[in-house]
Amino acid sequence: MHSARTLGASLAALTLGLIAPGVRSSALAADNEVTISHYFTGDLGRDAITKIFGTFEQGSGVKVVDTPTGHEDFKAAILVMAAGRNLPDVFSYWAGARTAFVVDSGALQPIDDLYQSAKLDAIIPASIVKGATLYGGKHYLVPFGYHYAGLFYNKKVLAKAGVTEPRTWADLLAACKKLKAAGVAPIALGSKNRWPAQFWFDYLLLRTAGPDYRAKLMAGQASYTDPQVQKAMKMWKELVDAGYFAKNPNADDWTDAADKVMKGEAGMTLMGTWITGYWDGLKQKPGEDYDFYEFPVIDAKVPKAAVGPVDGLVISANAKNPDGARKLLAFLVQDTASQAAWAKAQGALSPNIKVDPSGYSPVMRRALEVVSNAKAFAFNYDLATTPPAAEVGLSMFAEFMNDPSGYPALLKRTQEQVAAVIKK
Amino acid sequence: MGRSLGWWRVALLALPLGVYGAFVVWPLLSSFAYSATNWNGFRLSFDLVGFDNFRALAKDPLFAGAMRNTLIWTVAAILVPNGLGFLLALGLERGVKGASFLKSVFYMPVCLSAVVVGQIWIWIYRPDWGALNGLLAAVGFPQGERAWLAEPGSALFAIIAAWSWQQAGLSMVIYLSGLTNVPHELLEAAALDGAGYWRRLRHVILPMLKPATIVVVALSVINSLKGFDIVYIMTGGGPFHASDTLAVLMYDESFKRYRMGYGAAISVVLFLITLAVITVYFRQLRKLEELTA
Numbered sequence: 030m031h032s033a034r035t036l037g038a039s040l041a042a043l044t045l046g047l048i049a050p051g052v053r054s055s056a057l058a059a060d061n062e063v064t065i066s067h068y069f070t071g072d073l074g075r076d077a078i079t080k081i082f083g084t085f086e087q088g089s090g091v092k093v094v095d096t097p098t099g100h101e102d103f104k105a106a107i108l109v110m111a112a113g114r115n116l117p118d119v120f121s122y123w124a125g126a127r128t129a130f131v132v133d134s135g136a137l138q139p140i141d142d143l144y145q146s147a148k149l150d151a152i153i154p155a156s157i158v159k160g161a162t163l164y165g166g167k168h169y170l171v172p173f174g175y176h177y178a179g180l181f182y183n184k185k186v187l188a189k190a191g192v193t194e195p196r197t198w199a200d201l202l203a204a205c206k207k208l209k210a211a212g213v214a215p216i217a218l219g220s221k222n223r224w225p226a227q228f229w230f231d232y233l234l235l236r237t238a239g240p241d242y243r244a245k246l247m248a249g250q251a252s253y254t255d256p257q258v259q260k261a262m263k264m265w266k267e268l269v270d271a272g273y274f275a276k277n278p279n280a281d282d283w284t285d286a287a288d289k290v291m292k293g294e295a296g297m298t299l300m301g302t303w304i305t306g307y308w309d310g311l312k313q314k315p316g317e318d319y320d321f322y323e324f325p326v327i328d329a330k331v332p333k334a335a336v337g338p339v340d341g342l343v344i345s346a347n348a349k350n351p352d353g354a355r356k357l358l359a360f361l362v363q364d365t366a367s368q369a370a371w372a373k374a375q376g377a378l379s380p381n382i383k384v385d386p387s388g389y390s391p392v393m394r395r396a397l398e399v400v401s402n403a404k405a406f407a408f409n410y411d412l413a414t415t416p417p418a419a420e421v422g423l424s425m426f427a428e429f430m431n432d433p434s435g436y437p438a439l440l441k442r443t444q445e446q447v448a449a450v451i452k453k
Numbered sequence: 454m455g456r457s458l459g460w461w462r463v464a465l466l467a468l469p470l471g472v473y474g475a476f477v478v479w480p481l482l483s484s485f486a487y488s489a490t491n492w493n494g495f496r497l498s499f500d501l502v503g504f505d506n507f508r509a510l511a512k513d514p515l516f517a518g519a520m521r522n523t524l525i526w527t528v529a530a531i532l533v534p535n536g537l538g539f540l541l542a543l544g545l546e547r548g549v550k551g552a553s554f555l556k557s558v559f560y561m562p563v564c565l566s567a568v569v570v571g572q573i574w575i576w577i578y579r580p581d582w583g584a585l586n587g588l589l590a591a592v593g594f595p596q597g598e599r600a601w602l603a604e605p606g607s608a609l610f611a612i613i614a615a616w617s618w619q620q621a622g623l624s625m626v627i628y629l630s631g632l633t634n635v636p637h638e639l640l641e642a643a644a645l646d647g648a649g650y651w652r653r654l655r656h657v658i659l660p661m662l663k664p665a666t667i668v669v670v671a672l673s674v675i676n677s678l679k680g681f682d683i684v685y686i687m688t689g690g691g692p693f694h695a696s697d698t699l700a701v702l703m704y705d706e707s708f709k710r711y712r713m714g715y716g717a718a719i720s721v722v723l724f725l726i727t728l729a730v731i732t733v734y735f736r737q738l739r740k741l742e743e744l745t746a
Contacts, residue, residue: 105708108494112713130711134495186464221603222689277580280603281691419711428693450710 044097063353066096066110067121067342068103074306077248077374081367085360091353101222102379116345118354122159124170124339125412126247132148132164138346139167140355147359152381156406161339170341171358174368174377177227177337178409180306181322182297183290186213190296198261198264198327205273208296209383215273217432219281225262226278226426227410228299233261235334236327240405247414249451253444254437262440266328266433278430290319301323301337301397301409306376315390323399332404340377340410345450487717489639494713508716515694516719520701522609523678526698528652530677535669537623543602543654545625546632556629560622567619571686574615578602602688605695606705612687612696620676624669631665659712671734680728699723 052393070079073274077098082093096117098106103121104377110116122128131137144150153172162170180195187204192209202439205215220226234243238257245251246258268274275286287294287304291313298304305315308390313319326333344354344362361367368379369388378389378397386394411419425443429436488506492499510516541559545552563572577584580600589597601611635658643653681700684690690697690705697705699719707716 105704108708108711111495112496130493132491133493135497136495221691223691277600277603280580280600417712419704420710424691424693427691431603431692451713 041044061090061353062092062094063119063350063357064096064117065119065121065342065357066098066099066103066117068100069121070097070099074371074375075453077370080363081361081371084364084367085357089351089353089360091356093357114347116347117348117433118223118348119342119344119357120172121173122341122343123412124172124341124407125408126415128170128341128343129164129410130416132169136346137169137248137266137343138342138348138351139169140171140344140358140453141168143171143355144168147363148422149359149362151364152383154382155382157339157380159360160406160408161341161389165445170343170346171362172380173340173342173361174371174375175337175339175380176301176303176377177400178299179323179399180297181290181300181319182322183293184320186211186290186293186296192296195325197325201325202267204270204296205271209271209273211428214289214295215295215297216268216287217275217281217298218278219283219286219298220278220427220430221280221282221285222392222426223423224409224411225283225286225300226430227423228301229375230261230422230426231407231410231413232299232334233327234258235336235407236324236331237261237264240334240407241329243407243413247410249414249418249447250305254445258440259437260435262429264431265429266436269430269433274430297322302378302393303376303391305392306374308392309376315392319361320392321396334405335400335403335405336409337406338409339398372408377384414447415451418447421446421450472714484717484720484724488712488721489716490717492705493711494575494714495711499714503715506715507722509715510722511716515697515702518694519697519699519719520572522697523680523699526613526677526680527674529617530620530673531594531670533613534620535673537617537621537625538669539628541621541625542628542632546629556625557684559625559723562619563622563626565619567682568686570619571683572613574611574618575602575687577615578611602745603692605692606687608692608696612684616677616680616685620673623672627665627672628662631662635661636715667734667737667741671737674730675727675736678723678730 067134069075074438078097079095082095085091086093107116107120107122110446113129122131125185128137129247144162149168153162153452155176157172157175158168161172161175162168164170169271171199187208189212190202190204190207194205195204208215218225218229220420229241231243234246234257237260242251242257246253246255250256273327275281275289281305283298283300284294286298287300287307291311305319308319309315323333324336342358345352362381365381365384368381368384371377371378372384372393376393378393378400386397389397407413410422412418414422421443425439428439459479478626489501489503490499491502491505545556545559549555565573578601580586580598580603582602585601586598589595601607639657639661640653643657648656679700680698681704684696684698684701685704688696690701694702700723703716703719704724706712706719
């Protein structure tokens with residue numbers, strides 16, 4: 030009987046013992062640790078970010094407790110943490126409608142104090158400060174890197190087919206015709222995960238209806254059945270109908286499309302600058318093996334916009350170590366060596382104007398130039414409209430790529446579904 | 454002594470019951486509660502919306518599609534892997550050479566995780582260099598080639614085929630154990646009475662396999678209702694929702710569209726369907742036990 034009681038007590042102690050270490054470590058965490066969750070894994074810069082955190086730890090004495098999660102899974106992982114009231118001090122997030130959504134939910138804290146004390150407005154271009162960091166008039170996000178989407182192409186393949194830079198829509202059609210005649214799929218697209226198709230919609234709409242109209246559509250103040258959207262989709266359909274896209278786009282990932290261009294099976298792909306990080310990793314030479322064209326001008330009266338995402342870092346409202354989190358954020362954007370290393374590793378552009386562009390590859394230097402000269406910088410579709418609406422649109426793009434013939438009905442259905450979920 | 458046994462019970466049950474309560478019962482009850490809210494996952498507060506989520510589900514074409522796909526999957530789950538498993542068991546029971554080796558081979562897919570199975574079949578289904586299209590071309594039927602997972606007409610069935618390939622081994626093992634329970638005397642007696650193989654199968658073996666059939670059918674139905682991981686890996690419910698199951702839609706609504714309340718409502722529907730199936734299953738089992746008792 031005695032031993033039975035002892036056993037019972039030991040089991041109880043064991044149960045408590047399993048819980049206790051967790052309690053202790055989280056109590057200690059607040060002082061000299063910053064917890065961070067991010068999607069910079071594998072090809073997207075895992076090694077580089079670990080080194081950068083190491084430099085920060087040495088300089089500040091603050092320990093970075095790092096939880097990386099793959100890009101696609103991150104979207105769910107961060108929500109699980111939020112739902113469990115267990116957000117890390119800092120997490121990476123996409124600037125634009127997604128961050129706005131989290132700000133609206135009250136899960137982030139404003140960091141105007143940090144922008145003031147670290148004078149971040151002086152090192153981040155005004156267009157990015159305005160477009161990516163301010164929500165409801167307050168700063169919430171520190172940009173860590175940004176990207177630009179362009180028509181990335183295989184230099185040898187295009188040269189062989191006699192293609193020169195397409196500056197107009199007619200030029201692009203002619204280029205595709207030449208490539209097809211040369212036995213190469215003119216355009217590769219890997220829309221299995223849907224988002225890679227969005228850049229076609231973005232640029233076609235931005236180049237025909239302009240950034241202001243597009244902003245309205247993204248905010249739910251215009252309709253997918255409007256003639257502007259119909260026109261963009263009709264032009265997209267022209268390309269599909271002419272057989273200019275490589276076969277079965279919905280069966281491929283963006284990396285499959287990148288591989289097709291690299292191997293010369295396809296001529297070009299409309300993709301973000303992270304493709305340079307991917308290709309460089311496969312020993313492709315920027316400027317020699319590959320390069321990019323800007324998306325051609327369709328209507329000369331429409332101001333030229335550049336499309337891309339901004340990777341940001343935010344501080345959660347209930348951060349245990351808000352001071353440490355601020356130190357980390359300031360370091361990550363201010364430290365030019367880290368910013369340069371990061372841009373190189375990820376194929377990103379630095380949001381810090383003090384980073385010397387001579388460290389970029391010739392292709393990335395041109396991307397920087399294009400973005401700097403653009404009249405507007407627009408977030409890609411899934412960062413420009415609210416997450417529930419983006420889900421509807423992304424599926425629409427994949428459905429369109431499968432069969433574009435009934436696009437007016439598709440747009441009508443999209444409008445109905447978007448109207449049901451978008452917050453006006 | 455009685456008291457000490459009480460201590461034992463409490464001590465031994467505390468941990469598993471605590472875990473079960475915290476990780477099964479509590480989330481289950483929470484799902485019911487959240488299904489009556491418009492919680493978005495990030496916000497700390499939410500509004501009670503009563504049955505609004507369920508009313509919206511009734512009109513949601515995506516939900517109708519996912520429901521239809523889950524139903525197709527459930528019917529296929531009863532017929533395909535169990536039919537295959539049954540045939541394999543019958544074949545291997547009859548003393549084929551190397552039967553034990555073959556049993557291991559057919560059972561092996563069961564040991565693989567859904568991620569591995571999904572990836573293997575993604576390769577098989579690749580439109581450009583996949584084995585299936587290669588095979589079709591090799592046998593002179595290139596017009597049958599397609600992007601199996603990327604076309605809305607074939608995606609769901611392609612996933613079900615991959616899933617059945619994995620499940621068949623499990624059904625086979627259960628049927629094999631059922632077959633060993635068929636008394637030899639009975640088969641011999643039937644043979645002496647002049648019953649051929651088919652009649653023995655129809656009138657002796659099949660009735661004796663009823664318990665095994667109840668088990669494999671119930672397992673298949675429950676596994677098909679849970680169908681998430683392999684879909685998520687192979688198509689993510691795509692292309693454009695063509696292969697959505699209830700479980701995948703629940704995940705998408707909750708984590709991609711930030712509609713936790715709506716996702717919870719789908720999970721409640723899924724729970725009720727599963728509950729109904731399990732109730733029928735246990736009833737059948739009890740009937741069977743009463744019969745054999």
